[in-house]
Amino acid sequence: MSAYNPPRLVTLAAMSLVRDEALAISSLEYLPMELYPPLFMAAFSGRHSETLKAMVQAWPFARLPLGGLMQKPHQGTIQAVLGGLDVLLAQKVHPRRCKLQVLDLRNTGQDFWNIWSGDMDHVSATSLMAPVAKDMSRTKHPLTPLVEVELSLTQELSTLAKFASLLGKMRNVQRLLLSPIHGSVAEEQDHQALVQFTSQILRLQYLQDLRMEGPAFLEGRLNQMLRCLKTSLYNISITNCLLTESDLIHLSQCRNICQLKGLNLNGVTLTNFRPELLQVLLEKVAGTLEELDLNLCGIMDSHLMAILPVLSSCSQLRVLSICGNLISMAVLERLLRHTDGLSDLSLELYPAPRESYSSLGILHQERLAQLKAELWEILTDLGRPRKIWVSPSPCPHCGDDMCNHLSPNA
Template identity: 55%
Template sequence: MSVWTPPRLVDLAGMNLLREDALAFSALEDLPTELFPPLFMEAFDGRCIETLKAMVQAWPFVRLPLGALIDMPHVGPLQAVLEALDVMLGQKVRSRRCKLRVLDLRNTGQNFWSMWSGASTHGCSSSRIAPVAEHRSRTKQPLASLRVFIDLSLKKRTLDNFLTYLLRWVEQRKDSIHLCCKKLKIFAMPMENIMKVLSMVQLDCIQEVQVKCIWHLSTLAMFAPILGKMSNLQRLLLSHIYTSASEKQERRHVLQITSQFLRLDHLRDLHLESPSFLEGCLDQMLRCLKNPLDNLSITNCLLSESDLTHLSQCQNISQLKGLDLRGVTLTDFSPEVLQVLLEKVAATLQELDLDLCGIRDSQFEALLTALSHCSQLSYFSLCGNLLSMSVMEKMLRHTAELPLSQERYPAPQESYSPLGAPLEGRLAQLQAELLEILGDLGRPRTIWISLSPCPQCGDEICYHMEPIIYSCTTPA
């Protein structure tokens, strides 16, 4: 039998305020702060447009996290808020109640709404949402500029309705609106449109850029001056940058790009996926890094041995926490180069990915001592390399004292027929032997063994296999 819970007095008061817009207007100046968020949500869901506009102009918080409520592709709900902001921005002084300085259109702020609506007891960070004390001055507040936060994801050849409407609104109010974007993702959009969008963004607010589309090196060179203005950029990902120019033009484009790295004082994470232009010029890029990197990822491309030598000698990689060289063929490289590289980062490295690098037994054996010195290593992946069972046993013993929580290794080469087909019975036998080795080492450990290619889907690495788990049991 359910128990009827009567509505609270504050809830009844709120419903009463929403029945008649005129009553809401007259009451907002003295409405308790804690009623604003739940009433705003009611007005938003109920499309009480005039009440919504009035509440924006009297908003008693520094930040309005609208992105957590709004359906971004639709302009309607946003339009009502922007119209209210127009009125507010047109005033010489603000309402004595209004503290609004930030309109947040990102998908953040759920905790704010749930906390004030009573659905959650988790507090909000004061840096994100700053409530106003109930005791207020009766003096009206001078008008200040408004910051609008948005995460930009440029996916289409033309701007969608939402972004078009917002950018037009910002462009018409450049003196009083600062459009801030911390995360910029570019999937597919002509450079002309990208330039148009970013001309209205405070570039020094951008902290992360991901270019996840196919660009020619000349296109990246065109984008580079904009990149150089992102003075607070911390993470940069460039994917599938191809070159079709002459060697002379290519060198010029690389210089245009790398010279902008000199302006990126806060860059910490650099990820280069399939950079076809990088072979032979990695040192040029490394020389332009201003500060030590936390994470470096160079994947699915060709590098020369001199590139790797320059990498191992670079001072700005000595504090790396993550190193990813997936798909970089290292088969013919001197193992001493890889050894020096690992020794350089041994004190700080936490994640190491060497999948599909063509590493051979002799090379890997030379790395084992340096690998065992990586005292912070928690993630290690070596899938897609062809290593013998004896070398894998040595690897497990050399890494026994490391704080590894995720280990991914290739199936031993004895698991395959001479034609490269996996031998199911033989693989099971080798897995049992690996479990025995883990037992001899006497520490709880879980390792994943992957075939290459995957016999089920044909992918380069198989992720469908069960892990080998050794749980150390202490006698009662």
């Protein structure tokens, strides 16, 4: 005999209230905080657009994890939420109860909604919102929404066209995380959807953190995205895609990267690019750069030699990773010497030297061990304790290109 789990009283109250949209909206100022999440869930599932729009303007928590409700998104409900956000941003004096700072569209907020639906043990609203404290501390101005967007689509690209226009209306997006999009650009329908989606991304003027994995649409178009920016970028991660040499030139000339802290070009082939392009790019960000990832970029000795002088001037650099590139032992030695003066550099990941491999590309472990010993002697002579990782790629421990298994020596 199965146990009967009746709805919680707070859920029943929300379901009852949402049936009268005018009453629900007029009651928002007086509702206890505990009733907001179940009321929002009821309004979202019932597609009560006006209630959703009003609730965004009175949301009493710092984060609205909308992504946790978007397994089956409906364009009208998303439009209502964005409409409420637009009204909020346009107001000089914000509603008394509103604490909204983060509109999170990633699919990571399900626990928030489970708690209020009764699927998890009830906890206080204070402890519920504790994880957003870090996000709040990064926000310079109160009640300035920081919108985080992560798109991970497994359908054909045509699905994207339904929501492309909404993305372009998110004028205040500061952080964009884009997962690989599946589909065939050879298909006319998918191609048109891709064009629509790309045109909207190029309208995002206030990006500070840009992370795109496998953006097939970006080749030759990076300039279009960069030139519309009105704020400084603090992080750029463009991985596993094709870029043109002109893309790299435009990136190095972009006036909005002068405060860049993170640069990740993992999986972007730079083999046939002029070596000095990397040098110019790093010179632009040398004063602020903290993390540099050039894994699997097809970097050769000539590329690395070109950037050695500027690397030594990256005084804030904490993480340097160039795994999966074909670099000689002599150039690795010079790299260690050039970066010896970087006191903040605490994580270094380097590929096995080219001399570790046979002419057929077979790794010789004994030769690698010998070369590691030589690198260890160099570090000893330099005198400053350092933790480096020298290994073939991918990591022999976990199979990932980026290895977190540090060794106290080479």
